[in-house]
Amino acid sequence: MNIPENLRYSKDHEWIAVDGDTATIGITDYAQHSLGDVVYIDLPRAGDKFSTHEAFGSVESVKAVSEIFTPVAGEIVEVNDSINDTPEAVNAEPYTDGWMVKVKMDNPLEADKMLSSVEYEEYLSSQ
Amino acid sequence: MPDENLKKTPLNAAHRALGGKMVDFGGWDMPVQYTAGVIEEHMRCRTACGLFDVSHMGEIWVEGAGAIDFVNRLTTNDVTKLVDGQAHYSALTNENGGVVDDLLVYRFNAKKLLLVVNAGTTDKDWDWITTNAERGMQNAESTAEEIPNSEFRIPQLRNASSDFCQIAIQGPNAVGILQKLTETELAPIKYYHFTTGKVDGVESIISRTGYTGEDGFEVYAAPEHAEQLWNKMLETGSYGEAGGILPCGLAARNTLRLESAMSLYGHELGDDITPLEANLGWITKLGKDADFMGRDKLVEQKEAGLTRKLVGFEMTEPGIARDGFDVYIDGEKCGGVTSGSPAPFLKKNIGLAFVPADFANTGQEIKIDVRGKHLNAQIVPTPFYKRQK
Numbered sequence A: 001m002n003i004p005e006n007l008r009y010s011k012d013h014e015w016i017a018v019d020g021d022t023a024t025i026g027i028t029d030y031a032q033h034s035l036g037d038v039v040y041i042d043l044p045r046a047g048d049k050f051s052t053h054e055a056f057g058s059v060e061s062v063k064a065v066s067e068i069f070t071p072v073a074g075e076i077v078e079v080n081d082s083i084n085d086t087p088e089a090v091n092a093e094p095y096t097d098g099w100m101v102k103v104k105m106d107n108p109l110e111a112d113k114m115l116s117s118v119e120y121e122e123y124l125s126s127q
Numbered sequence B: 001m002p003d004e005n006l007k008k009t010p011l012n013a014a015h016r017a018l019g020g021k022m023v024d025f026g027g028w029d030m031p032v033q034y035t036a037g038v039i040e041e042h043m044r045c046r047t048a049c050g051l052f053d054v055s056h057m058g059e060i061w062v063e064g065a066g067a068i069d070f071v072n073r074l075t076t077n078d079v080t081k082l083v084d085g086q087a088h089y090s091a092l093t094n095e096n097g098g099v100v101d102d103l104l105v106y107r108f109n110a111k112k113l114l115l116v117v118n119a120g121t122t123d124k125d126w127d128w129i130t131t132n133a134e135r136g137m138q139n140a141e142s143t144a145e146e147i148p149n150s151e152f153r154i155p156q157l158r159n160a161s162s163d164f165c166q167i168a169i170q171g172p173n174a175v176g177i178l179q180k181l182t183e184t185e186l187a188p189i190k191y192y193h194f195t196t197g198k199v200d201g202v203e204s205i206i207s208r209t210g211y212t213g214e215d216g217f218e219v220y221a222a223p224e225h226a227e228q229l230w231n232k233m234l235e236t237g238s239y240g241e242a243g244g245i246l247p248c249g250l251a252a253r254n255t256l257r258l259e260s261a262m263s264l265y266g267h268e269l270g271d272d273i274t275p276l277e278a279n280l281g282w283i284t285k286l287g288k289d290a291d292f293m294g295r296d297k298l299v300e301q302k303e304a305g306l307t308r309k310l311v312g313f314e315m316t317e318p319g320i321a322r323d324g325f326d327v328y329i330d331g332e333k334c335g336g337v338t339s340g341s342p343a344p345f346l347k348k349n350i351g352l353a354f355v356p357a358d359f360a361n362t363g364q365e366i367k368i369d370v371r372g373k374h375l376n377a378q379i380v381p382t383p384f385y386k387r388q389k
Helices: A029-035 A117-126 B012-017 B038-047 B067-074 B119-146 B174-179 B223-236 B250-259 B295-304
Strands: A014-019 A022-027 A038-042 A055-061 A065-069 A074-079 A101-105 B021-025 B028-033 B050-053 B058-063 B086-093 B099-109 B112-117 B156-159 B165-170 B194-199 B202-207 B216-221 B308-315 B326-329 B332-343 B348-356 B365-370 B373-380
Touching (some): A022 A065, A029 A055, B012 B223, B028 B038, B038 B050, B050 B223, B058 B067, B058 B119, B067 B112, B067 B119, B099 B119, B119 B156, B165 B174, B165 B223, B202 B223, B250 B332, B250 B348, B348 B365
Antiparallel strands (some): A014 A022, A022 A101, A038 A055, A074 A101, B050 B165, B058 B112, B058 B156, B086 B099, B099 B112, B165 B216, B308 B373, B326 B365
């Protein structure tokens, strides 16, 4: 399982990459593997606001659908619009091309409360 | 490691060795997909060849003088029309005309039939069939007293589900691959016909049937030969090479059958769904010379007209309908999705649903409640996919 060290993780299997007060959000390698072949991603619009742990969209594979949650509260500033042209990127490159939204965080300290790569790996092995 | 409580087919270890992602499927430990993933498995079956373990299916032998008459009284299709070496699709019905199970009936000869039933319903079917055999026995005894020359006989019934493995080899390359493993000439075996012969030296039933919408065969053999046959078919089909055969899991089996609009028991079919409602009028021979279970109810239903019908639909805006989602027409909830999924070959989101018969017309706009959003869909003709012959 690929768990990059430089990212933060949620127990719902989202990752975030922090750059100042902006967080890029996607789903983890574990999540994409559990879902199987991703075929459709339902995403919000730029300008939409979400509180912590609110469902902001969904990822659908051939077999299943899974909601995606905002690990941090804030406003959507950018959406990966091209992702539904190549939804397989979520499977192949969950941490790069498969990113979903960028959020301007209400409180950047929230990111620090998320799991580190080591903690996320421990969490996965305890499941 | 496999869950001890789950039933396993003789190919369980083979699935694990191939990286199968194992799931509990109605009490069976089965691969939902392998490493290639459902889309690739589906596409390979449509364009080259897919291999499926369907050993979990149930098999019931019906043997003896009354075999044809007995099965004809329990099922909707006309068993008297079968010739030796032919099979047909049929339904076991209850007193109300509902479907106890859908099945294949194979005729080996006039005194030997094989019923192939769904895995999850094998025990229920066995109880249903044997209970009715006992009832028939009582009737036969009283009839025999009144009519000394009565020829009605209760055949011998045997649940042989654990005597078989079953492997489906499907797709445009399936016949060619299987032909390399058998001296039995496959080309003359017509669709829904079968023969017995050796596959890689193993005594088998070789049946030109399947559940994918593709040409191909289902091979039945003794379970101890399952791994040999499975591995030999993979090897002969160039597994691992570009465009070679791929093992396919339950997920691909489902999307392939859905594109071909074939019913799945528990979804399109059930104890409270009649074959007429489920578009299976073609296997429901109301006029045949046997008063099968539920026939009166089905005749009544046909005369009165159906109130609901199974239809195919296609999403006309982004979104995926799933099993159990509600169907709305003109703002009113009026039906439900029985199977819904992305269709990997057609690259559309499709589904089957029950709707009021008045609306069951091609082109009818419907809405599907996808987690609170009412998304547009349209009724389309089925099957969604039909192979080019």
